Amino acid sequence: MQHNKLLVVGELNVDLLLNHIEGFPKIATEIIAHDMNLILGSSSAIMAANCAALGASTTFCGKVGSDFFGSFIVEELQQKRVDTRYVTVSETHQSGITVIMNYDQERANVTYCGAMETLTQEDLPWNEMSNFTHMHLSNFFIQKGLREGIDSLFKRVKKMGLTTSLDLQWDPQNKWDFDYEACLPFVDVFMPNEAELLALTKVENLEEAIAIVTPYTNTLIVKRGQKGSIGVNGSYRCEKPAFLHNNYVDSIGAGDSFNSGFIKKFMDGATLEVCMEFGNLMGALNTTAAGGTAAFVDSERIKDSIQTIFDIDLTQYDEIKR
Ligand SMILES: Nc1ncnc2c1ncn2[C@@H]1O[C@H](COP(=O)(O)OP(=O)(O)O)[C@@H](O)[C@H]1O
Numbered sequence: 451m452q453h454n455k456l457l458v459v460g461e462l463n464v465d466l467l468l469n470h471i472e473g474f475p476k477i478a479t480e481i482i483a484h485d486m487n488l489i490l491g492s493s494s495a496i497m498a499a500n501c502a503a504l505g506a507s508t509t510f511c512g513k514v515g516s517d518f519f520g521s522f523i524v525e526e527l528q529q530k531r532v533d534t535r536y537v538t539v540s541e542t543h544q545s546g547i548t549v550i551m552n553y554d555q556e557r558a559n560v561t562y563c564g565a566m567e568t569l570t571q572e573d574l575p576w577n578e579m580s581n582f583t584h585m586h587l588s589n590f591f592i593q594k595g596l597r598e599g600i601d602s603l604f605k606r607v608k609k610m611g612l613t614t615s616l617d618l619q620w621d622p623q624n625k626w627d628f629d630y631e632a633c634l635p636f637v638d639v640f641m642p643n644e645a646e647l648l649a650l651t652k653v654e655n656l657e658e659a660i661a662i663v664t665p666y667t668n669t670l671i672v673k674r675g676q677k678g679s680i681g682v683n684g685s686y687r688c689e690k691p692a693f694l695h696n697n698y699v700d701s702i703g704a705g706d707s708f709n710s711g712f713i714k715k716f717m718d719g720a721t722l723e724v725c726m727e728f729g730n731l732m733g734a735l736n737t738t739a740a741g742g743t744a745a746f747v748d749s750e751r752i753k754d755s756i757q758t759i760f761d762i763d764l765t766q767y768d769e770i771k772r
């Protein structure tokens with residue numbers, strides 16, 4: 451059997467988390483945060499790190515700056531056993547950073563994109579592409595260099611025999627300029643959250659939004675926070691509830707952890723139901739520790755946490771095939 455190999459293409463940045471802040475920032479004043487953390491950020495990196503922790507062979511393609519944050523990002527990825535051979539260093543841009551001000555379950559983010567904007571299709575390892583079995587791309591809107599011709603990128607990757615997945619994430623400009631009719635036929639799993647799908651389709655009703663995109667999707671997954679997720683594949687539809695729990699810390703990266711669980715099982719050839727349940731479970735696990743990767747040390751500890759927190763034996767998902 452061919453060994454599954456995942457290539458994640460996307461943005462890289464650090465997250466600077468400010469917690470327990472005394473009120474909201476105001477121009478010309480200063481306030482105190484009582485807790486601070488510098489961690490590996492970015493949707494794509496969290497997805498890749500957690501896939502590696504789940505045991506998938508994972509390689510990253512992205513760009514950092516020639517600076518302290520860039521070295522930190524690469525070291526963090528390597529420590530998570532992600533292959534960084536296609537992470538290149540920009541000579542013109544600094545590494546990306548997101549400053550996150552946490553207020554209970556809500557947060558205010560400010561992002562400096564930096565080097566991530568300079569990643570282009572030419573930076574993908576085209577000559578080595580057939581070594582991989584699946585490509586996941588995340589955070590479409592903020593990667594200016596990747597946006598143009600995104601449909602031909604997916605078409606080319608599919609032609610080389612890989613399966614593909616896409617998580618658009620939010621458009622900070624709120625324009626939602628993504629040609630889903632052209633691109634989604636080449637995406638095996640399209641995985642937005644509910645708010646993103648509504649914004650993309652410019653409607654207020656989820657069923658309407660689903661009806662608008664499904665003529666172009668292969669598998670559509672809609673992530674719905676504490677409501678779980680919906681999966682649609684042709685005329686087949688499946689809804690799976692979230693794994694609710696009392697150990698909530700924050701939901702930074704929950705959608706990316708969902709993606710890592712879903713795609714790990716998708717690459718293993720599991721059914722849509724199993725992929726979704728496993729995705730929901732990894733999304734829920736994500737919310738039991740700070741940031742996107744803290745709950746995902748390695749497969750043994752993930753298994754132990756799932757047993758302790760959710761009273762679920764993770765090995766039940768091991769052998770179920772499509
Ligand atoms: N508070 C929570 N409790 C349990 N599961 C959660 C919680 N928040 C998110 N999840 C799980 O993680 C998945 C992705 O989270 P969601 O917030 O929908 O994505 P995103 O981070 O992209 O907005 C959800 O579909 C759900 O299964």
Ligand SMILES: [Mg+2]
Pocket residue numbers: 617619643705706
């Ligand atoms: Mg998301």
